Structure formats: structure tokens, C-alpha cells
Amino acid sequence: MLLLKKPFHILGLFASVLLTGCGAILVNEGSKEEPLTDGLKNPAAMQAKVNVPADQKIVGNFDDGSTSINSKLYGAGGGVWSVFAGGGNTVNNPYVVAGGAKGTAMAAHLFGTLVNKGDNTYPSFTLQGKLKQSGYYDASAFSGIRFYYKSPSEDKAPAQRFKFTIAATLPTSNGGTCADGCYNHFGADLSTAADWELKSYSFSDLKRGSGWGSAVIPPDLVDHLKEVVGLEWSHDSGNTAGSFPIDYWVDEVEFF
Helix, strand or coil, rough: CCCCCCCCHHHHHHHHHHHHHCCCCCCCCCCCCCHHHHHHHHHHHHHCCCCCCHHHHEEEEECCCEECCCCCCCCCEEEEEEEEEECCEEECCCCCCEHHHHCEEEEEEEEEEECCCCCCCCCEEEEEEEECCCCCCCCEEEECEEEEEECCCCCCEEEEEEEEECCHHHCCHCCECCCCCCCCCEEEEEEEEEEEEEEEEEHCCCCCCCCCCCCCCCHHHHHHHHEEEEEEEEEEECCCCEEEEEEEEEEEEEEE
16 A cells, blocks of 8 residues: 655644744744744733842831831832921821831831812822932832832811822923823722721732823823832822811831
8 A cells, every 4th residue: 555645844844834824923032034023022021020038129118217228129229218298287296106007116107287279289198208319210120019008087188199200290390201291190088987997009900180280191100110100098088278288107018
């Protein structure tokens, strides 16, 4: 009996034709045509997240009583915590005090009375974490951020918000690149919490407020992770005049 053997190269050619018809382009690895495939690759998909040790994900837990960002934070250096109020208000200081989340030693605690004159100054009691002493922080090794938060019912701020500040939403006077319609940061609204609550946000969860602020292009936070300035927690009343008791805590801040 005569057996007919189909040449391998014919089968390979047949497969190539089929795959090409489906939109695939076959190029042998190492061939001179291989560079032609570079434009077909998705750079974001090709880049693996860095395996960052746990102690280098911590932004701050305040347990050492200092106002310095964790000196081991991956890719950072010389960052600091600070507080401000604006509009003639004064925030409490020291603000790193005993009574941290999960039974830890210390946390950040802001309290007092916010007076808003309704004169478009938009005062707020704000905890700010600047992640680097100078320049922008690259957070692209991470997928999101989490922290513990507490705000008893005594806090009467109409607006409580966590903010992730980047160059495109900060004015040049504050180290950003925004020229007009600034301060509409990516972030998430917070609410009163009688006891410590863990808040966890993927970067894709953090959004800007609608209806105001200059455009950010591209419009998503994940496209701007290499130009991070810092983190903010603020309590305010917008432009509503009045006196508002403020009382909130932040602790165990870390990337994931």
C-alpha cells in the first residue's frame, strides 16, 4: 500500500493562510521581519507589575509619631505629612496622636471648628501627604490604595473626601501643570463612620467631580500614575457660609 506524506511546509503554509484571514500575522521569532510586529503589541499588557515588598507599600502609619512619609516607600524619598485649613481657620497641631486603627499606637486626627464666610475661599480642614520631597511620584507599580478612616457623628462637614492629586489637577504654584480650573482631583467621597473603617480603592475607582475643572487628557487616573503629587483628606462646606465642627481620623495608609 502506498502512503502519501504531506510536506510539513505545505501544512504550515495552509495554517498561515487561515490565521492571516483571521487577522493574525505569523512571524518567526528571530527573523528579520520580527520588528514589524512591534506595533501590534500592547505595551501596558507587556509590562508586569513590580513585586513590591509589604513594608515598601506603606505610605504612613504614624506609629513613630513623626510627620514623615515612610522612608521605605517604594520609589519615594523625603515626603512629608502636613495639615492646613485656609480662610483664616487654624487646624489642631500636633495632629499625630495616640489611638490608631487596629489597636496601633498612633494616627492622624484633625478636629476643630471650620468657619466659612461663603466668600469663594473654600476653606477646608485637610490632611496632606506629599509623597516626594521634589518632583512627581510614580505609582504605576501599584493597583490602588487603602487606609483606615473614622469620622464620628460630631463632624458636621457637608463634604468629606479623599483625593489623589496629580500634576494635571494642581496649579503650577503648587507643583502641578494646571493653568485654569484646577483642584478637581481624582478621588472618592467619604461619609461619617463612628468607628474605624477600611477604605480600599483601585485607581480606576477614583473619579473627578462632574461639571467643573479643566480637562485632563487622557481622562483616567491610570494614565497619570507617573505624575502623582500626593494624597489628601479634606472636610469642607464648599462655598456654604457657617460654622462646622470637624472631627476625623486617618491611619494605616498603603498602596496595593
